[in-house]
Amino acid sequence: GQNIDQPTEMTATEGAIVQINCTYQTSGFNGLFWYQQHAGEAPTFLSYNVLDGLEEKGRFSSFLSRSKGYSYLLLKELQMKDSASYLCAVTSGGYQKVTFGTGTKLQVIP
Amino acid sequence: DGGITQSPKYLFRKEGQNVTLSCEQNLNHDAMYWYRQDPGQGLRLIYYSQIVNDFQKGDIAEGYSVSREKKESFPLTVTSAQKNPTAFYLCASSIQGFEEQYFGPGTRLTVT
Numbered sequence: 001g002q003n004i005d006q007p008t009e010m011t012a013t014e015g016a017i018v019q020i021n022c023t024y025q026t027s028g029f030n031g032l033f034w035y036q037q038h039a040g041e042a043p044t045f046l047s048y049n050v051l052d053g054l055e056e057k058g059r060f061s062s063f064l065s066r067s068k069g070y071s072y073l074l075l076k077e078l079q080m081k082d083s084a085s086y087l088c089a090v091t092s093g094g095y096q097k098v099t100f101g102t103g104t105k106l107q108v109i110p
Numbered sequence: 111d112g113g114i115t116q117s118p119k120y121l122f123r124k125e126g127q128n129v130t131l132s133c134e135q136n137l138n139h140d141a142m143y144w145y146r147q148d149p150g151q152g153l154r155l156i157y158y159s160q161i162v163n164d165f166q167k168g169d170i171a172e173g174y175s176v177s178r179e180k181k182e183s184f185p186l187t188v189t190s191a192q193k194n195p196t197a198f199y200l201c202a203s204s205i206q207g208f209e210e211q212y213f214g215p216g217t218r219l220t221v222t
Contacts, residue, residue: 087152
């Protein structure tokens with residue numbers, strides 16, 4: 001089976017940096033996604049990591065360690081609009097099955 | 111405009127009735143997915159399809175059925191066998207499955 005763990009909630013201050021962790025256990029790992037989901041809306045794509053290392057995209061960066069089954073999403077210069085849930089998702093198997101974690105609800109406060 | 115559409119946005123049904131949720135995409139994507147999301151929960155995979163006329167059960171397929179007769183369409187039927195059908199249903203598509211998924215706006219189903 002597959003298991004994905006993320007913290008349930010986090011709070012951070014506007015302008016600060018926050019790191020959201022994701023650990024996973026899966027067989028046939030292909031890659032790891034991060035999505036952002038505002039309340040009542042559909043998720044939107046943030047990043048996709050296949051190889052180990054850090055990928056930076058503007059204020060958002062994502063890191064992957066395949067050997068440790070670990071990823072994190074780093075958000076810099078936090079803005080109020082970053083308040084949302086952040087979903088970690090793993091693809092695995094020959095049929096590219098996608099499994100989502102339960103998500104981390106981030107609240108950005110002034 | 112290319113995209114993925116779901117209709118309707120809100121749907122109400124009586125217990126014991128089957129209901130079909132629509133999902134259409136004009137992105138020419140091969141892979142399509144159905145997820146269910148309950149309050150405060152992540153997305154749980156119901157069914158997915160990599161190509162036309164082929165689909166696979168996800169983690170919570172019981173009480174649901176799908177078809178993939180056309181590349182652009184992947185309707186989901188919530189049957190009366192689904193014990194807790196009230197939820198937010200999201201459809202998604204991707205080019206071949208390894209890439210990012212594009213999500214539709216979702217259908218919020220309420221069964222009373």
